[in-house]
Amino acid sequence: MSRPASLELQAVRKVFFPGTANEVVALNGIDLEVPVGQFVSIIGSNGSGKSTLLNTIAGMYPVSSGCVLLDGVDVTRQREFQRSRLIGRVFQDPTAGTAPSMTIEENLAISFMRERRSGLRLGVTNRRREFMRTHLEPLGMGLEHRLKAQVNKLSGGQRQAMSLLMATESEPSILLLDEHTAALDPKVAATIMDLTAKMVSERGLTTLMVTHNMELALRYGERLIMMHEGRVVLDLGPTEKEALQVSDLIDMFHKVAGEAFAVDRLLLE
């Protein structure tokens, strides 16, 4: 078990293929302080560095320069597997967060055991199942009655709900959501968003949520960050955010990106 932590990025740069013709500056000096329990929404055009930001926090690859701190501890040099116990992640692809050919209970057993919850050894099946049911029931998807169902038989929404459960159950230091509702149809996406907000607030999770949907970014989270070309170009707190509409965000985006910037998903939403 870990617990929600604060996050700090200091002058983080990430350059892919440095010094070559293919050089990409994905993160160009990110300074960011996120206090414990804050829920931050992140928007930005395609290729602005949103996923790289989350990957950097997760330690998926080394940064080019700068530091990442969790609760004030410098984890910059820790490898991904060393940080993985501290970090919960849900990706866009519903098949990414769970093992498809395994059953619901097998998936949960693995993630719960990873947290070394006492009394959850493989042998104690009835207690373990009861424990799983109590976790699945609040998802409101009836999964508590389908412990033996293979995960690849579940819908995208059900799989994302499971991914969320598995990512948050350990109360990670930080929860990273990368367009985790983008592949779902709107109604299911709304259900998953509500579930996300509920889990985040119940557990007080420090959360970064990337979304291409400005409506969602305005509605959820108490802070909104806009990225462009590897930088944070807009950082709004709860009061500023509340007063905004999608059209204001588009105007702000135009101001920072310039009118010449190609119309992309961000603007089409």
Ligand SMILES: Nc1ncnc2c1ncn2[C@@H]1O[C@H](COP(=O)(O)OP(=O)(O)O)[C@@H](O)[C@H]1O
């Ligand atoms: N693993 C990688 N290898 C090389 N280039 C990458 C890698 N990941 C991202 N990039 C590049 O970094 C830039 C930012 O990408 P990304 O963080 O995925 O943007 P976003 O999530 O905002 O759409 C893009 O130009 C992308 O092509």
Ligand SMILES: [Mg+2]
């Ligand atoms: Mg991305």
